[in-house]
Amino acid sequence: MPPPDPARIFAPLAWPDPVNVFRSGSGRRGPEAWQNRADYDIHVAIDPISRVLSGDETITYTNNSPDDLDVLWVHLDQNAYREGARANFATPAWHTHHTDGVTIESVTIEQEEHDTPIVPVISDTRMQLPLVRPLHKGEKYRLRIVWHLTLPGAWGGRTAVSPSQNGDIYEVAQFYPRMAVYDDLRGWDTLPGLGQEFYLETGNFDYSVTVPSDFIVAGSGALVNADDVLTREQRDRLTQAARSEQRVMIRTRDEVLAAVTAELPAPSPAPKTVDKAPAHKNEPAKSTPPAPKTKTWRFHMNDTRDVAFAASAAFLWDAARLDIGTQTVASKSDATPRLAMAVYPVEAMGSHGWDRAVSYVKHAIEDFSSRLFPYPWPNAVAVGGHGANMEYPGLAFEGKDEKDGQLFAMTVHEFAHQWFPMLVGSNERRNAFMDEGFATFLGTLAAPDFNQGEFAPKRDAEFAPTSGRPATDITALLRDPAAPVLMAPSDTVPETYRHPLTYFKAAYGLTLLREQIIGPERFDRAFRAWITEWAYHHPTPSDFFRFMSSETGEDLSWFWRGWFFNNWASDYAVAPVTYPDDDPAKGALVKVVNRGWLPLPVTLQVTWKDGSSARVRIPTEAWVQHNEVTVEVAGNQPVRTAIVDPDLTIPDIDRSNNSFGAILTVTPPTKAGP
Structure with a gap:
């Protein structure tokens, strides 16, 4: 793909379903909503x-x-x-x-x-x-x-x-x-x-x-x-x-x-020969078994x-x-x-x-x-x-x-x-993702609480949340140019992609919203309100996107566009670390480059020569106008390593350039909490 274009990534999003008296701009039911x-x-x-x-x-x-x-x-x-x-x-x-x-x-x-x-x-x-x-x-x-x-x-x-x-x-x-x-x-x-x-x-x-x-x-x-x-x-x-x-x-x-x-049938007796006149044609057959x-x-x-x-x-x-x-x-x-x-x-x-x-x-x-x-x-x-x-x-x-x-x-x-x-x-x-993906997401929340996590799912950036199912490599899906998008009509999704896309990518999208973009407290409150608003009714994806943006207080158009309407991915890189006036005693200057079209919030971790470290959270807004940011990190000694996404919390499709000073070995944890 060409370099990310912030003007496209952050442009206003045209929703498939319009706002009207039946469906409001907040994602709620409108004042004249009806249902047969x-x-x-x-x-x-x-x-x-x-x-x-x-x-x-x-x-x-x-x-x-x-x-x-x-x-x-x-x-x-x-x-x-x-x-x-x-x-x-x-x-x-x-x-x-x-x-x-x-x-x-x-x-x-x-x-x-x-x-x-x-x-x-x-x-x-x-x-x-x-x-x-x-x-x-x-x-x-x-x-x-x-x-x-x-x-x-x-x-x-x-x-x-x-x-x-x-x-x-x-x-x-x-x-x-x-x-x-x-x-x-x-x-x-x-x-x-x-x-x-x-x-x-x-x-x-x-x-x-x-x-x-x-x-x-x-x-x-x-x-x-x-x-x-x-x-x-x-x-x-x-x-x-x-x-x-x-x-x-x-x-x-x-x-x-x-x-x-x-209920086993009893053995049938041997038939007997009886010399008698044939039954009248209107007489019911006496050999008919009872109903x-x-x-x-x-x-x-x-x-x-x-x-x-x-x-x-x-x-x-x-x-x-x-x-x-x-x-x-x-x-x-x-x-x-x-x-x-x-x-x-x-x-x-x-x-x-x-x-x-x-x-x-x-x-x-x-x-x-x-x-x-x-x-x-x-x-x-x-x-x-x-x-x-x-x-x-x-x-x-x-x-x-x-x-x-x-x-x-x-x-x-x-x-x-x-x-x-x-x-x-x-x-x-x-829109099958609104049931299969949402249900898969719920499974990742419920599993860790059962019997001290007996069947807790594998959940990390390389693999979609699976609630005990075989892991699905989301980065492979994001790198696949033939992969359909979540908003594709359900019947058009080939069987090869049905589970990786409809179930797991949709579920992982909610996980990213909850854990990386919005935070559990705001997300959970909004998600509960969404269910209450639309219980026994018929919401669309547009209603969900509008509701979650309004209720959480975030303009999430960039995420809906990248994750649901496109198959865009994150791809961050770290350039060589420099120092103000070439003096490590004045701190460090870490250049982070965005090469992906899905600019998820990301953590930068800087580790100093003595083993101490500092972390800086880079928000999505860092990429609204450009694809490079230089992060100033206070310190007084040389940097040993600088790594973006050190905990493997986002689906970065190329981790080979995520660090300066050390090659990051990707070893996903076997279990993690929600």
């Missing part, structure tokens, strides 16, 4: 023989926008598994398992005077519903949709049916027709499902899941009919867990094995953008209380216990495996609640299954084979997503 709403009543049933999921749902959709809506748009994410779907071409590695997608049986607008059928127009993973009469501001429509789909197999991405030793595990998500978002930025936001996640409205959910009677169902929200589906002993154990800091087994290994044994017994599990969740569930006869189930204060719980009953829970198969048991999962969930939810914003929902459930490592409100799908640091890291990361984007509802399909 979708409330759901969903009933589904699983046929374990055919793996067909049948559904009947009613959506109460409220138009709070100033516009009349002549159509409604609904997401059908399961259509991504159809052969020929757009996702098959955009991200083929993610869509190797094919089904027929969603079959829509009927769509009806339910009104007091009469019901109006609608003929849907389906386009890939979207369904358009033309309305006979527009939906005006403040009005509601009750939309009933009847549908069914075949669940994908062991690799179905975010919905899967996978085997375990004692039965199939059903991980069911993005399974029901879901209202698209209509917002002030684009009207209907209907990006097709190509592999990125989702953008949905907030509402209240009542949903039920009918499954074979030996299944356990773990779902988003609160189980509201425990008396109907659990034994008295299991209910008593849940009550015990609500008072326990340690896990309590709700369903034990012995109970799983007993249930599986009870399998089922149970219906009912759940409720308030103020959520989505729900998901897992079901299996193979599940062990354990739980412990969540200690997260007295804030309002989004459930029907204030008496509902708030629990950290885990469900998983027998083969996942073990002191290095899922025996510790509840403790990981409990730590994540409690840490983030105290640090950020109180967790608003009744339960937090980790599911040990196929291993999609995918999060939904109140629930996360993880791998049953994960152990130790990997299981801890994935659990903390997935439950950090309860804040981003489940609570702060950013648009994952357009």
Whole structure:
């Protein structure tokens, strides 16, 4: 690259989204901000023989926008598994398992005077519903949709049916027709499902899941009919867990094995020959087996953008209380216990495996609640299954084979997503870094406090914060001319760069803001205020950039431009040290040269001949007009070394010229505090 141009680095930044009455210049919601709403009543049933999921749902959709809506748009994410779907071409590695997608049986607008059928127009993973009469501001429509789909197999991405030793595990998500978002930025936001996640409205959910009677169902929200589906002993154990800091087994290994044994079919008797007249053609066949017994599990969740569930006869189930204060719980009953829970198969048991999962969930939810914003929902459930490592409100799908640091890291990361984007509802399909990067950043804060830092992440300038994941060399990414930028549309980021960029560079950007640019006190206060301002709403990157600049009192345009809109990096160099009048007794003159386009604050350390040292902090403003500064350091003896960034706190892409008088050996620390 050419030498840094201060005029470009520090120029005013043009934001993608303008300030208006809906979104303010401070990054807060504007005085006329609005948001539509979708409330759901969903009933589904699983046929374990055919793996067909049948559904009947009613959506109460409220138009709070100033516009009349002549159509409604609904997401059908399961259509991504159809052969020929757009996702098959955009991200083929993610869509190797094919089904027929969603079959829509009927769509009806339910009104007091009469019901109006609608003929849907389906386009890939979207369904358009033309309305006979527009939906005006403040009005509601009750939309009933009847549908069914075949669940994908062991690799179905975010919905899967996978085997375990004692039965199939059903991980069911993005399974029901879901209202698209209509917002002030684009009207209907209907990006097709190509592999990125989702953008949905907030509402209240009542949903039920009918499954074979030996299944356990773990779902988003609160189980509201425990008396109907659990034994008295299991209910008593849940009550015990609500008072326990340690896990309590709700369903034990012995109970799983007993249930599986009870469900084994009895040997069929040998057929007998009977001499009798054939049955009348209208007489029902006497050999038809009885229908399998089922149970219906009912759940409720308030103020959520989505729900998901897992079901299996193979599940062990354990739980412990969540200690997260007295804030309002989004459930029907204030008496509902708030629990950290885990469900998983027998083969996942073990002191290095899922025996510790509840403790990981409990730590994540409690840490983030105290640090950020109180967790608003009744339960937090980790599911040990196929291993999609995918999060939904109140629930996360993880791998049953994960152990130790990997299981801890994935659990903390997935439950950090309860804040981003489940609570702060950013648009994952357009700006994935606002959920993946933010959640990765939260993991680096929570990990050092667990069990005296047992799984504390590696965190230094050469590697992005990883919360137990493999280290990502950020300087390699910054030196890569082909690397996309964080503000690139999510679907355009190649898989090669998805984790290094979307997860780790975004997380490291927040780390730099907190630790090097703003400071923990101001950053933490602003970050908490950001979450409070945008809880249950839809912020954009522009809103975040404006808010953090305003709330911290810093013009951060140069950082947003360099780190998010470009792939710029820091590169400092130290010139030979000189002395005023060539006299070391008069102090030292250290010339520092900026060769990078991201002028992060940096520390200069001067070490004198006798081993004593002094430090000077060079602020970003040093580079507003030029690329060289001469730092005067008081002293009375010759300088042994002068080093910029002696603690390796910034991502300098060329450290070979960072010192005078000694060659700096880069030996990153194995652990560091936040």
